Amino acid sequence: MVGGAFVTVLVDGKSMPRAAALQIPANQIARIEVMSNPPAEFASSAQAVINIITKKAQEEDKLGGSIAASIDTLDAHVISLSVSRGMKPWSFNGFLRTTRNEEPVRSQSEGVSGIGANRELESQLSQGHFTTLGTTASLRAIRTLSATDSLSWSSTFFTSEVDYSTQGIETRTRTNTQTILPVTTATKSPGSVQYHSVGFKSEQEDKYKFDIDLTFSNNLNKSGYQSRRGTQWFSNQERKQERTFEFETSFEKTFKEGRVLSLGMSYKDEDFELGFSDLGYAGPGVVQSNLFLAQQKDQAAYGSFQFKLGKFGFQPGLRVEETRINWSDGAGLLSGTTSYQRVLPSVFITHALGGPGTLKASYSQGTTPGSLVDLNPFRRAFGVDFALEGNPKLKPADRQTFELTHEFEKNGLSLITTAFYRDTKNEASYGSRLIDNNVVLATTINLGRSESTGLGSTLKGRFGKKLNYSLNWEVSKISFSDPFFASGFSRVEKSQSNGKASIDYKPTPKDQFVFSASFQSDSHRLGAVDEGYWENSIQYTRRLPNKVSLVITATDIGVETNRVNRSFGPDFSSQSLSANPSRALRISLSKTF
Numbered sequence: 001m002v003g004g005a006f007v008t009v010l011v012d013g014k015s016m017p018r019a020a021a022l023q024i025p026a027n028q029i030a031r032i033e034v035m036s037n038p039p040a041e042f043a044s045s046a047q048a049v050i051n052i053i054t055k056k057a058q059e060e061d062k063l064g065g066s067i068a069a070s071i072d073t074l075d076a077h078v079i080s081l082s083v084s085r086g087m088k089p090w091s092f093n094g095f096l097r098t099t100r101n102e103e104p105v106r107s108q109s110e111g112v113s114g115i116g117a118n119r120e121l122e123s124q125l126s127q128g129h130f131t132t133l134g135t136t137a138s139l140r141a142i143r144t145l146s147a148t149d150s151l152s153w154s155s156t157f158f159t160s161e162v163d164y165s166t167q168g169i170e171t172r173t174r175t176n177t178q179t180i181l182p183v184t185t186a187t188k189s190p191g192s193v194q195y196h197s198v199g200f201k202s203e204q205e206d207k208y209k210f211d212i213d214l215t216f217s218n219n220l221n222k223s224g225y226q227s228r229r230g231t232q233w234f235s236n237q238e239r240k241q242e243r244t245f246e247f248e249t250s251f252e253k254t255f256k257e258g259r260v261l262s263l264g265m266s267y268k269d270e271d272f273e274l275g276f277s278d279l280g281y282a283g284p285g286v287v288q289s290n291l292f293l294a295q296q297k298d299q300a301a302y303g304s305f306q307f308k309l310g311k312f313g314f315q316p317g318l319r320v321e322e323t324r325i326n327w328s329d330g331a332g333l334l335s336g337t338t339s340y341q342r343v344l345p346s347v348f349i350t351h352a353l354g355g356p357g358t359l360k361a362s363y364s365q366g367t368t369p370g371s372l373v374d375l376n377p378f379r380r381a382f383g384v385d386f387a388l389e390g391n392p393k394l395k396p397a398d399r400q401t402f403e404l405t406h407e408f409e410k411n412g413l414s415l416i417t418t419a420f421y422r423d424t425k426n427e428a429s430y431g432s433r434l435i436d437n438n439v440v441l442a443t444t445i446n447l448g449r450s451e452s453t454g455l456g457s458t459l460k461g462r463f464g465k466k467l468n469y470s471l472n473w474e475v476s477k478i479s480f481s482d483p484f485f486a487s488g489f490s491r492v493e494k495s496q497s498n499g500k501a502s503i504d505y506k507p508t509p510k511d512q513f514v515f516s517a518s519f520q521s522d523s524h525r526l527g528a529v530d531e532g533y534w535e536n537s538i539q540y541t542r543r544l545p546n547k548v549s550l551v552i553t554a555t556d557i558g559v560e561t562n563r564v565n566r567s568f569g570p571d572f573s574s575q576s577l578s579a580n581p582s583r584a585l586r587i588s589l590s591k592t593f
Contacts, residue, residue, distance in 0.1 A: 001036050001048040001474075006368060008046035012054055015246060017193045017217050020156045021052060023136040025082045025095050027066050027592075030055045036418065037362045037403045040302040040317030040346050041250065041264055044366035047401070047422075054093070054140075061086050068590035070551075074582070076101035094139040102131045103582065105166060119174070124183065126168025134160040149202045158193040170229070181230040185383075191221035209252040217244045225382065232384045238276040240373070245269045260306040262317075268298040272372040275330075276380055290378040291330030292390075296369075298323050304346075313350040318343070321367065327375055327392065334377060336392045342367050356410035362403045369396040370428055374444045387435070391444045399424040417457040420476075424450045427480060448481040466506050473499035496522040512541040532560045551588040 001007055009021045033051040035042070042049055065083035070076075080097040110123040140154040165186040172179045199213040219242040227234045250264035272294040304317030321342045328335035346364035353359060376390035405418045427450040432442045454476030462468045478494040500518035507513075519534040537555040544550060 001034070006045065006047045008043070008049050010042075010049060010051045013051055014197065014199075014213055014248065015215065016156070016197075017158070017195055017219055019160070019191075019219075020136065020138070020158045020193050020195050023097055023134075023158060024052060024054065024138075025066075025068075025080055025097070027082055028054050028084075028093060028095065036420070037364055037401050039315060039348060039364070040304050040319040040344070041262060043266075043298075043300065044319060044321055044342065044344050045368050047366065047368070047399070056091075061088065064593065066590055066592045068588060070586055070588035072553075072584045072586035074101065074103045074584045076103070076584075076586070078588075089144040091142045091144075092139065095136070096138075097134075097136045099132065099134040102129060104128075105130050105164075107166075121173040122170065124168050124170045126166045126183065128164070128166030128185075131163040132160065134158070148204050149200070152197070152199045152201065154195075154197045156193070156195040158195075160191050162187070162189040162191075164188075179230075183227070183229050185225075185227040187223065187225050189221065189223040191219070193220075194218045206254055208254065209250070211248070211250045213246075213248045215244075215246045215248075217246075218242070219244075227383055229384050234381065234384045236276065236381060238380070239274070241273045243271045258306070258308055262304045262306075263302070265301040266298070267300075268296075270296045270298075270372070272296070274373060274376060276378075290380075292327065292373075292376040292378060293330065294325060294327040294372045294375060296323065296325045296372060311352040311354070315348040317346045317348075319346070320344070323367075323369055323396075325369075325372070325375070327372070329378070336375075338375075340367075340396060342398075356408055358407045360403075360405040360407065363401070365398070365400045367396050367398055368428075370394055370444070374428070379441070381439075385439055387439055387441045389441055389443045394428060394444055395426045395446050397424050397426045397428055397446075413459075413461040415457065415459050417455075419455045420453070422450075422452040424452070429480075450478055450480045452476060452478040468504040469502070470504075471499075471501045473497070494523065496520070510543040514539040514541075532558075534558045547592040549590050549592075551586075551590075553584075553586040553588070555584050555586070557582045557584075 008015075009018050010016070011021050011024065030053045033049075033053060035049040035051070038046055038049040063083065063085050065081070067082075068078075068080050070078045077100045078097070080095060082095040083093075085092045104127070106127045108123075108125050110121075112119065112121050136156065136158045138154070138156040140152065143151040145151060166184070168183045170181045170183045172181070195215070195217045197213060197215040199211065201212075202208075202210040221240045223236075223238045225234075225236040225238075246266065246268045248264070248266045250262070252263075253261045255261070272292075274292040276290055298321065300319060300321040302317065302319040304315055306313070306315045308314070319342075321344065322339075323341075324337070324339040326335070326337050342365075344365040344367070346362070348362045349360070351359045351361075374390050374394055375392050377392045379387055379389045381387045399422055401420065401422045403418060403420045405416065408415045425448075427447040428444055429447055430442045431445045432440050435441045454474060456472065456474030456476075458470070458472040460468070460470045475497040476495070480494070498518070498520040500516065502514060502516035505513045505515075515538055517534075517536045520532070522531045535555065535557045537553060539551065539553045542550045
C-alpha cells in the first residue's frame with residue numbers, strides 16, 4: 001500500500017495487537033475498510049490503515065456459528081470454531097482457532113564478502129524444517145442499555161510457538177584455498193498476546209455518535225537461538241515484553257446538509273522490557289547479560305469537519321500529539337529521555353465530475369517514532385558473524401503525504417487509480433560496519449530525507465453473470481538523501497512493484513473456481529534486500545448439503561532474495577543470492593449452523 005507504508009490494523013476502529021487481529025474468522029467480518037492516507041482521527045504513525053469491521057452481535061435468542069478444518073500437503077492443520085448467541089439484552093460472539101504448520105525448508109545461496117585479499121566466494125546449501133503452532137481464543141459481549149446506548153467487553157488470548165532448524169554445508173573459496181564448513185542453526189520462539197477491552201457506545205442514527213474505550217494488552221515473546229559454524233559455536237536467549245494501556249474517546253455530531261463535526265482524544269502508556277543473554281559471537285567464553293527498559297507515553301487530540309460546497313466535499317482536520325520516551329538499563333547506569341510535540345494538519349477534498357467519476361485529493365502530515373527496541377544501546381548478537389546495536393539518539397521521522405485518486409464506476413465496472421508523493425525527514429534505516437572477529441554490526445541511523453512517488457490502480461468488473469475479474473498493480477520509487485555518504489552515493493534509490501490478477505468463475509450455483517496470480521519485486525540500493533516473490537493459485541469451492549462447503553486450493557510460491565550489506569567500513573561488502581520455492585495442496589471443510 002502506497003509504497004510499502006507502515007500499515008496499522010484496527011478492529012472496529014480500535015487498536016488491537018496485530019497478531020490477534022489477523023486471526024478473526026472471515027464469517028465474523030462484515031467488511032474491511034482500506035485507507036491509504038488516513039484522516040486526523042487515526043494515529044499519525046499510521047501511513048495506511050486496514051480497519052476490520054466485525055458483524056453486529058446476534059440479538060435473537062438462538063445459537064449460530066460455524067466449524068471448519070483444513071489440511072495441506074505441507075502438513076499444515078487449521079481447526080476453527082465460531083459461535084454467536086443472543087440472550088436479550090446480551091449478545092455474544094466468540095471463536096477458537098488452532099493452527100499447526102510443519103514445512104520443509106530447502107535453500108541455496110551464493111555470494112561474496114570480505115576485504116581486499118581476504119575477499120571470499122561463498123556458497124551454501126541447506127535443508128531443514130519450519131514448524132509453527134498457534135491457538136487463539138476470543139470472546140466479545142455486548143449489553144444493550146437502551147435504544148441508543150450499549151456496553152461492550154472483549155478479551156482475546158493468542159499463543160504461538162515457532163521452531164526453525166536447518167543443516168547445511170558452507171563452502172568458502174579464497175585464492176588457492178577452499179574451506180568446507182558444516183553449518184547448523186536452531187531457533188525456538190514461543191509468544192503470547194493478551195488483549196482486553198471495555199467500552200461504552202451511544203449512537204443516535206444521523207445525529208451523533210459517542211465512544212469511550214479502555215484497553216489493556218500484554219505481549220510476551222521468548223526466543224532461543226543456537227548455531228554452529230565449523231568449530232565456532234553460538235547461543236542466544238532473549239525475552240521481550242510489551243504492556244500497553246490505552247484510553248480513547250470520540251464524538252461525532254451530524255448537522256444539516258451533511259455537515260459532520262468529529263472530535264476525539266487518546267492516551268497510551270506502554271512499558272517495554274528487553275532482556276537477553278549471549279554466549280557471544282567470539283565463542284562460548286564471552287558472556288553478556290543486559291536489560292533494556294523503556295516507557296512511552298502518547299497523548300493526542302484531534303478535530304475535523306466535513307462539509308459540501310456544490311460538487312466539492314471538504315474535510316479539514318488537525319491532530320495534536322505529544323510523545324515522551326524514558327529509557328534505562330537494568331542497573332540504572334545508562335538512561336535517556338526523548339520527547340517531542342507535533343501539530344499535524346490534514347485536508348481531504350472530493351469533487352463529483354458530473355458522471356460516474358469522482359476525483360479525490362488529500363494532504364496530511366504524520367510522525368513515525370520508530371520502535372522502542374531500536375533505541376536499545378546494547379549490542380545483541382544473532383550469530384557468529386552478525387550483531388545488532390540500537391541507537392538511543394534516533395529521531396522520529398516526520399512526513400507529509402499528497403495523494404490524488406480518480407474513481408470510476410459504471411455498469412458493474414470499477415476503476416480506481418491513485419498517485420501519491422511522500423516527503424519524509426529523518427528517515428530511518430540500517431547501516432553496517434565490520435568489527436572484531438569479522439563480525440558485521442548493523443545500527444539504526446537517521447537519513448537526511450526520503451522522497452517517495454508511486455502510481456497504482458485497481459480494476460474490477462464482470463463478464464455476464466458467472467465470471468468476475470479483478471486486477472491491481474502499483475509501482476513506486478523512493479530516493480534517499482544520505483548525509484553520511486556511507487554507501488558512496490549522495491542519493492540512493494529503492495524501487496518496488498507488485499500486482500495481482502484474479503478470475504472468479506461460478507458455472508453453477510454450487511460450484512466456484514478462483515484463479516489468481518500475484519508478484520512482488522523490491523530493489524533497495526541502501527544495503528537491505530532485493531527480493532522477488534510470486535504466487536499462483538487455483539481454488540475450487542463446492543457447496544454440499546446441510547450447509548457444508550468443500551474448498552480445494554493448489555498454490556505455487558517462489559521467493560528469490562538478493563541481500564547486500566551496506567558498509568561503513570572501507571572496501572568491505574557482503575552479497576548473497578538465495579531461493580526458496582514451495583508448493584502446496586490444501587483441503588478445507590466447513591459447516592454453518
